[in-house]
Amino acid sequence: MTAPVPAPAPRRTVAPLRADGFRHLGIVQGERGVSADPEVLYSTILGSCVAACLFDAGASVGGINHFLLGEPQPGQVVDAAAEHRYGVHAMELLINEMLRHGARRERLRAHLYGGANLHAGMRAIGSANAAFAIRFLEQEHIPVLKQDLGGRAARRVEFQPAHGRSRSRLVPDAAPPPIRRVPPPVPAGSGDLDLF
Numbered sequence: 001m002t003a004p005v006p007a008p009a010p011r012r013t014v015a016p017l018r019a020d021g022f023r024h025l026g027i028v029q030g031e032r033g034v035s036a037d038p039e040v041l042y043s044t045i046l047g048s049c050v051a052a053c054l055f056d057a058g059a060s061v062g063g064i065n066h067f068l069l070g071e072p073q074p075g076q077v078v079d080a081a082a083e084h085r086y087g088v089h090a091m092e093l094l095i096n097e098m099l100r101h102g103a104r105r106e107r108l109r110a111h112l113y114g115g116a117n118l119h120a121g122m123r124a125i126g127s128a129n130a131a132f133a134i135r136f137l138e139q140e141h142i143p144v145l146k147q148d149l150g151g152r153a154a155r156r157v158e159f160q161p162a163h164g165r166s167r168s169r170l171v172p173d174a175a176p177p178p179i180r181r182v183p184p185p186v187p188a189g190s191g192d193l194d195l196f
Helices: 087-100 125-139
Strands: 023-026 032-035 040-046 050-056 061-065 109-114 144-149 155-160 165-170
Touching: 032 040, 032 087, 040 050, 050 087, 050 125, 050 155, 061 087, 061 155, 087 125, 109 125, 109 155, 109 165, 125 144
Parallel strands: 023 040, 109 144
Antiparallel strands: 032 061, 040 155, 050 061, 050 109, 155 165
């Protein structure tokens, strides 16, 4: 029997202080970050994925996760290596990590972002992810103070964990503009037809 693969650990990289006074740390799918450092700023880019930003103002600690899917389908077997992709696992890991950093469960508050349905006509994974996150936090009695969920555009999210402040901005579509074909000019002339 093989040992389970541990979930990716929270980011602990020491990033340089930028001109805005923060150490910027990126969070990608399946990761989380927890900090009480007032100079830390987490950022992530979301499409159909969801990020939950949790914070405890009393302990000045916060954390963020980034999950790909809400929860496995009934009867679906998920191996340990894939658990981190699911919100049900990501949320538990985030809450537990915050409690280890001094947060109290009853003081936790949340901001939710993401859950876009980027492609019309495809399965609404973003909507399912957003619904899962809202339902999970409701069941855990964690109030959602701010949310920016749904739509059809990706978002860039920034979160200052020690301050409990977050913001999101839509990411402009980076696709090049369509090529417009312009017919060649018709020379002025007699109107006679030339055959080649």
